[in-house]
Amino acid sequence: MGPHAKTFYSWGRRSTTGAQGFDLAWKEDSLPSGSTPLLAAGLGRSYGDSCLLDRGYMIETGHLNRLIAFDSATGLLTCEAGCTLAQLLEFCVPRGWFVPVTPGTKFVTVGGCVANDVHGKNHHRAGSFGCFVQRLGVRRSDGTAPVCSPTENSGLYRATIGGLGLTGVILWVELQLRAIRSPKIRQHTEALHGFDAFFDVARRQEAAFEYSVAWLDATHRGQPRGIFIAGNHVETDTPLDAGAPPLPRLKLPRTLPDCTVNAWTLRLLNTGYYTANAFRRAERDVPYNGFFYPLDAVADWNLAYGRKGLVQYQFVVPMAHGPEALRETLGKVQAARQASFLTVVKLFGAAESPGLLSFPRPGVTVCFDLPNQGDATARLLDDLDRTVFACEGALYPAKDYRMSRAAFERSFPRHAEFKPFIDPRCASNFSRRTGLTA
């Protein structure tokens, strides 16, 4: 069926105006004709506006979710770009394989993972998602569908990984999976006190754990406290179908009142989470779902933040500036009394992604989430930008709805190299703002 008017939302509850949905269910199908701009759409889990396009076609890929080939000996999987990580895990975990890199939700499409070159708790060892993409196919608006790999159309390959969907519609991806012997993760938790702990513990434990991240209680006054959460795949053979229940258990039926997330509820939530984890047994085996995707247990949790939605702010700075950047930004967030629940600190490793616009780079990444309070939030974020750029840092497009062209170009020095690969019809609200497209 043809295009149809529809409003699309990002995870931070930003929306499109004048967009039309176009269902791309088969990889041989052509894109809508004409010259109207277009953008591939997955599950809309990007927070800002990099996954939205006003007055254009949103090419929906949810039905483009077939497997194309799988080699059970090598773990090389080819699938269509609309496959979600949830669908892949359901398929590959019982067969002894795991996705090589996963963000904090499994309700993202493989195409989205490539377009944002997502990272996960294993970045310090594995690198980003793009490091495991062997080949991919892109539908360009001229009707061609080039196959891209490090050796074939390598420029387009490097531009598409982390390319924010601007190089065409990703049709399929060939991905190297990681072998596992158990669906469980041996989780290690450790309470953190003081700024230095966030860096010392992470560095000390990095070699011992494949996955690690530090959660920070941003509502706590004085010396910061948090939880270091790390884990490894359990290396003894256990039944592989044990990690099941994939569907969300709870669901927010609708947007909650704007006051639901406030200073008091956040304090309660943070303190509760801290105490629950700080005093619990440090080592235990947990199902992979609980370890990687705790928030997936509540479908549509973003609706708890009310009509204005939430804002995530994520940046990376070189290691040398890490402690200073964390201290300053946390101070500013706390002074503005806007801290929320998901504040995480993670050390990125040195593994280099093939992507030209890849966000992860050696250093420290910090992510704050904030309820959107309009102007007050905007002022705070401008203030945070000053710290980040003074520390030679970069902002993460997948979480952004406001970075300027200058901020984008400072964050991604290879933008000029990327531009020639942009498909003339592709655009997003993000690319329009940052001058990547008209």
Next chain:
Amino acid sequence: MKNFLILGATSAIAQAWCRSQAAPDAHFWLVGRNEARLSAVAADLLARGSGSATVQTYITGDYAGLDAALGEGFRAHAHFDVFLAAQGVLPDQTACEKDPRLADEVMQVNTIEIMQAALIVAGHFETRGGGACVIIGSVAGDVGRRTNYVYGASKAALDVFCEGLRQRLMPTVPVLFVKPGPVDSPMTSHIQKTALFTTPEKVAASINKGIRNQSAVIYSPNHWRLIMTIIRLLPRKIVRRLQA
């Protein structure tokens, strides 16, 4: 060893159901109209570890082609455990009102070819004394609605057809008629999704349950049975005034 004969294998419900059956001992005979799409479905089933997946195409309105595509299957596999008829089109009701000839294709795809295929398959199942027929209808076939009565009529015919076929094939071959509510699939991609929409995977799960229980008619999700019963009990005078 399990052999499955699928008519309209590129339909979202057929794909979801086939995936639920993918296993080393599962063999799929996929019949449909679009070879490239059928091949994508076959590749998916093979990647999931199915024993085999064969693609057969025919052209709408070509009875000989349909007969051959099915006959080839029976020659290759000798027997099928399940025959699933899932092909269907959802026409634009307003377009049909302007150009009534559009009703041709709707009836041909949704009704005539499914009946013809089922009759061909029934002959084989009868001789062999085994197998199961699963035919996809729709809640739209229960009550005529302003917005999709051409589609509804094409599905309603299958309901009566299945009733008769069930009597003919009982007790050895169960005939399951599935009435899904609106499903989030490419067929409905132009319709804004509401809470009433279900997924092809859920319909596939209902079908498996229906086969296990040897049900005659199932709704998917199940609450549509109650909804449709209530609507049918409403006085016609009121139903006539409904515009949705």
